[in-house]
Amino acid sequence: MELLELLKEKISSSTYPIALTGSEITLASGIPSFESNYLGYSLNEILSLEFSQKNYAIFLQTCFLISRWNKKKPNIFHNTLKKLDIPIITENIDMLHLKAGSTNVIQLLGNINDFICTKCSFTVPFYNTNKYFKNDNIPYCPVCNSPIKLNIILRGESCLNFNHALNEVYRADTLLVLGSNLERWPINKLVKIAQKQGSRIILYESDI
Ligand SMILES: [Zn+2]
Structure with missing residues (x-):
């Protein structure tokens, strides 16, 4: 199944899905x-x-x-998320979501x-x-x-736009996680908050 169809299916029952992306999705762009x-x-x-x-x-x-x-150029993950047209919270610093044309992108790490x-x-x-x-x-x-x-933002510094990201997490009923190992604060905290409020967490794992 194509990635777009697969992700569409995964979030089909959601009223407000959001994506959380990490560095593994950028490897396919040569980063x-x-x-x-x-x-x-x-x-x-x-x-x-x-x-x-x-x-x-x-x-x-x-x-x-x-x-x-x-x-570097956006890859299938950035392009697919652009087509899904959902808010994106990212720990990536490469701006590839913006290059793919996504407009609602919260960059936590600059x-x-x-x-x-x-x-x-x-x-x-x-x-x-x-x-x-x-x-x-x-x-x-x-x-x-x-x-x-x-x-x-370096390790040891406060991240940017955390409140903005938090508002999206509060609003969302589904969190679609792509390419993040969820180790780094505050990404891990956002997922914990989503879990606590009963949101569905979908970890997309494949041969990224
Ligand atoms: Zn100065």
Whole structure:
């Protein structure tokens, strides 16, 4: 059965289904696993607050490497969810749901499009950061002179849009989970809340 028909069937009895997506659905677009090695460390290790504070140069270099994911294209999972036209809560930072044309997308962990200041709200597209580098090879904010970084949420930082995601979970009667191992807070918390209120949780597992 085609993925679209399969998922349609799974949510057919729902009045307000929503999707929760994680990194495994992006592998088919050529985005590497977070376990894979970057500059001697796994992405999981590098994208944490603690690591970024201790090894800023490696962290920054990795930010530029992963910002190249902006050339990747949506795959069958993103395109199918677009056709289902249901709200999507995602822990992915690659913006592939938006590229597929989905409009109701809640990005819990930011995205790879922009660099933001670590202190103020200055934001600049990643491809425009060159002019902000100083002699130490770190880009600085032109407004407050603090380092700027890729606009993604690191382990150890609070996620974005949590209340928005929570409102969708409260409203939903079905949670369709694709490609998330449900390990990371707050994704796991959202699922627990959905379970507690009696929502149906559908874990889509296949050869993703
Ligand atoms: Zn600033």
